[in-house]
Amino acid sequence: MGMSSLKLLKYVLFFFNLLFWFCGCCILGFGIYFLIHNNFGVLFHKLPFLTLGNILVIVGSIIMVVAFLGCMGSIKENKCLLMSFFVLLLIILLTEVTLAILLFVHEQKGCYMKTQEWFHSNFLYIGIIIICICMIQVLGMSFALTLNCQIDKTSQAIGL
Numbered sequence: 367m368g369m370s371s372l373k374l375l376k377y378v379l380f381f382f383n384l385l386f387w388f389c390g391c392c393i394l395g396f397g398i399y400f401l402i403h404n405n406f407g408v409l410f411h412k413l414p415f416l417t418l419g420n421i422l423v424i425v426g427s428i429i430m431v432v433a434f435l436g437c438m439g440s441i442k443e444n445k446c447l448l449m450s451f452f453v454l455l456l457i458i459l460l461t462e463v464t465l466a467i468l469l470f471v472h473e474q475k476g477c478y479m480k481t482q483e484w485f486h487s488n489f490l491y492i493g494i495i496i497i498c499i500c501m502i503q504v505l506g507m508s509f510a511l512t513l514n515c516q517i518d519k520t521s522q523a524i525g526l
Contacts, residue, residue, distance in 0.1 A: 372516050376440050379509045383436030383451075390429030397422025432458070436506065443517050452510045459503045466496060 400419035432454045439447030485492070 372513070372520070375509060375513055375516075376443065379440040379506070379513060380437055382506070383433045383440065387430055387433035387437060390426045390433055392426075393422055393429060394426030397424075397426055428458070436510065439510065440513060443513070445514050445517055448510045448514045448517075452507050452514075455503050455507045455510075459500060459507075462496070462500065 397419050400417070400422060404417075404419070432451060435447050435451040435454065438444065439451050
């Protein structure tokens with residue numbers, strides 16, 4: 367791979383992770399807003415701590431950390447950060463696939479009729495969004511691994 371392709375890959379990975387970091391900041395901000403104003407109640411009565419605000423804070427924080435690792439790993443060409451980014455994305459992807467399988471298997475055991483109706487009426491759109499998210503994650507993982515391998519080759523060519 368040429369040096370110009372490596373630089374392009376480096377900056378594409380940086381730009382998209384910076385975009386995802388900003389999205390994580392927005393999600394975290396909405397979560398904090400919902401926690402402060404407490405507009406939404408408990409999602410599941412058996413889990414009183416599981417509010418919309420708490421979920422958004424957790425998801426926003428995870429997105430920010432993973433995107434930060436991707437940004438810094440790509441722009442600094444740091445192999446440790448890139449591999450951490452790859453491993454975290456892989457764990458998130460495997461968790462999403464596991465949750466999707468569990469949701470599909472236990473579909474008939476939904477808690478609320480309204481939620482079940484909404485899920486069935488929007489099943490196609492939810493599936494498309496999940497597939498797009500998974501594709502973006504796989505692209506991010508492949509970019510991180512490609513950049514990591516190129517860093518190895520570049521450092522070997524220089525003699526480091």
